[in-house]
Amino acid sequence: MSKSSNTSSALTLDSSNPLYLHPSDHPGMILVAKSFDGTGFGAWKRAMTIALLAKNKLSFVNGISITPTNPSFLAQWQRCNDTVISWILNTLSGDISASVLYTETAHNLWVELNDRYGQVNGAKLYQLQKSICAISQGSGDIATYFTKIKAIWDELNALNSIPPCSCGVSHLLAKREEVQRLVQFLMGLNSSYDSIRGNILMMKPLPSISEAYAILIQDENQREIHSTNIFSTESSSMNANSRNSYSRFENMKSEVCTHCKKSGHTSNKCYRLVGFPKDFKFIKTKRFSANNASSEADVTEQKEQAPLGLTSEQIGDLLQLLQKSYS
Structure with missing residues (x-):
């Protein structure tokens, strides 16, 4: 070969x-x-x-x-x-x-x-730990908040990884670190999650971070469904009220008074028959209908015939008394 x-x-x-x-x-x-x-x-x-x-x-x-x-x-x-x-x-x-x-x-x-x-230094660790303390959910959702804090945890792991050992100490240290991170994660949640946060902290043993995240996501989804149902109910109620108001308005338009020939009321509610309210105000416009002109003329005539609240008969009696007193 x-x-x-x-x-x-x-x-x-x-x-x-x-x-x-x-x-x-x-x-x-x-x-x-x-x-x-x-x-x-x-x-x-x-x-x-x-x-x-x-x-x-x-x-x-x-x-x-x-x-x-x-x-x-x-x-x-x-x-x-x-x-x-x-x-x-x-x-x-x-x-x-x-x-x-x-x-x-x-x-x-x-x-x-x-x-x-790649050298680990105190300034980098200080920066990461400060970011952990300052981070919170804020106006974001649970997924966005968890992604931010998880990225910082991963960077800390790359800087300070726990070496494996055969005595089991590394497992205990990893478990303790996970509990601390679970508390950090729960501390950054909004106050609206106080109830579910208390339920998680009362669980024995404490759940893992992944389990706590799944519980919070489920609670968040339930809140969204509940708020959507409330909004749909309120929208339906508002639409029903609008339809009822429109129906009443249409019914009022279809009503015509047989006395004054105006729409919006019937003869049994006509002010010219049952009387005007004390706080009723006449509105003067440039154009008047025949009914409006006659009604205002009647009111003016009544005012001229009844000054100081006296009727025409009372005025005649008063004049006779005055004549007798000067005769």
């Missing part, structure tokens, strides 16, 4: 091998949507880790896949290493990309970015 045939058989790689490159794997690929500009390193690192793991190339950045000693695989390893470097550079901003452009291996590039941006 020739040397070229041995090399060809050696380079026949399975798709599960980290040195295998799919035909679609090219250096210009962008694995994550948001580029890294120096802020939010934890989120960018998490997204890149997921993408590289999906491509089966995470071993090139964590140092597991090192330069092979077999010359037959050296060229293929270099192709994979340069491809991973290109993928990382494609997600960095221009200044950061230029500062790490000459790094030889993907592992060294990954370590340099971690040393530069």
Whole structure:
């Protein structure tokens, strides 16, 4: 067997091998949507880790896949290493990309970015803890509020992860931390959720954050259904009242008085027959109907014939008494 045939058989790689490159794997690929500009390193690192793991190339950045000693695989390893470097550079901003452009291996590039941006410091922890204390539901719904606080929790986990152990202490610490975060989540709810919040805190044992979130979402949905029913009932009542008022108005328009020939009332309620109320006010207009003119003339005549509240007969009697007294 020739040397070229041995090399060809050696380079026949399975798709599960980290040195295998799919035909679609090219250096210009962008694995994550948001580029890294120096802020939010934890989120960018998490997204890149997921993408590289999906491509089966995470071993090139964590140092597991090192330069092979077999010359037959050296060229293929270099192709994979340069491809991973290109993928990382494609997600960095221009200044950061230029500062790490000459790094030889993907592992060294990954370590340099971690040393530069991934160090945990007191200022970052202070900022995250302050954000936790200041966040609340406000005018948003439960889902929006939970998404905001969950993002801060995830960033804290990336900075302060609890290492696993065989004694079970890590499990107890994780449980205590979950209880603290449940209380933080409930503290930020609006006062309208005081009742359901009290019910959750009285549960023994305390529910997980996911269970408490499901309970609150169910309560929120019930509130929306109840408010929708109330609104529908009020709208139906308003429509019914409007229809009744319109019907009464139409009925009044159809009524015509047989005495004054005006619409809106009948003869048994006509003021010209039953008398005008004491607080009734006549409104003078430029145009009068024959009935209005005659009615106002009658009222004026009555006023002229009855000054000071006296009738015409009383005035005649008074004049006779005056004549007798001067005769």
